[in-house]
Amino acid sequence: MTLSPPSPGHALVLVIDPARIPAERVERCLTREEKEQAGRFHFEKDARHWSACRAGLRWILGEALQADPAALLLETGTHGKPRLAAPLDSLHFNLSHCRDLALVALSADGPVGVDLEHADRAPTLLGCEEGFCHPDEIEELPADPTLRAGRLLELWTAKEALLKGLGTGMSLAPQSVSLASGKEDLAVDPRLGHFRRHRLVHALLDRHVACLAVPTAVTRIEIRCFHGS
Numbered sequence: 001m002t003l004s005p006p007s008p009g010h011a012l013v014l015v016i017d018p019a020r021i022p023a024e025r026v027e028r029c030l031t032r033e034e035k036e037q038a039g040r041f042h043f044e045k046d047a048r049h050w051s052a053c054r055a056g057l058r059w060i061l062g063e064a065l066q067a068d069p070a071a072l073l074l075e076t077g078t079h080g081k082p083r084l085a086a087p088l089d090s091l092h093f094n095l096s097h098c099r100d101l102a103l104v105a106l107s108a109d110g111p112v113g114v115d116l117e118h119a120d121r122a123p124t125l126l127g128c129e130e131g132f133c134h135p136d137e138i139e140e141l142p143a144d145p146t147l148r149a150g151r152l153l154e155l156w157t158a159k160e161a162l163l164k165g166l167g168t169g170m171s172l173a174p175q176s177v178s179l180a181s182g183k184e185d186l187a188v189d190p191r192l193g194h195f196r197r198h199r200l201v202h203a204l205l206d207r208h209v210a211c212l213a214v215p216t217a218v219t220r221i222e223i224r225c226f227h228g229s
């Protein structure tokens, strides 16, 4: 598969199965510092998962930019968001991983944020409403536990995607963002007015809930599986 960077107005979301990234590719894509970082995980399986996701990200960026993945310079924002260093910083990306899949979002229109969660996480959010929901959102939650859990997971992924787009992550209190009906129009929130959020729907994600936050200039989103070339 050849991979071109997305054109203006178009965001690309690549689905990676970290377990299928070959070990030799991980070895080839990671920098020395990243290998050292992987070595600091307590459990080997966590180190392998993190390394495969980071290698998948570098592999994708390398293909999109026709560059050596390990030589790409990644900088980190104040709250930990990685980005490409100049002069390649016009390609924006974000990564999200859960236990069995990872997503890499790419855009040429500005910062993006993506969040991926396994659908079975939904029931674990019951009782955590006040930890991440705005009071207006809590008021609208359905009482039925299954519906309520599903809505909570949607809110979680939407907020995490938006706050990852912004670069703050959850260091900006998610309870301060309202996605309650009538306030879905993010233009009402000056921090998030330049983003639009999209629930990602694709057969590859049928056991997951995923959301993408993109600049308002993005009008087309393509979701594809990434296997490398």
Ligand SMILES: CC(C)(COP(=O)(O)OP(=O)(O)OC[C@H]1O[C@@H](n2cnc3c(N)ncnc32)[C@H](O)[C@@H]1OP(=O)(O)O)[C@@H](O)C(=O)NCCC(=O)NCCS
Binding pocket: 050, 053, 054, 078, 079, 080, 081, 082, 094, 095, 096, 097, 098, 113, 114, 115, 116, 160, 163, 164, 165, 166, 167, 168, 169, 170, 171
């Ligand atoms: C960003 C954040 C929501 C990610 O949570 P998570 O459960 O690990 O979720 P995901 O799998 O969706 O995303 C992880 C990826 O997001 C990216 N990321 C990290 N910080 C980010 C940020 N502030 N904004 C956007 N993306 C970020 C990285 O690529 C990271 O991958 P890595 O763990 O392999 O390095 C969470 O770490 C957070 O709120 N961080 C900001 C506040 C903070 O604690 N900062 C401390 C570091 S300065």
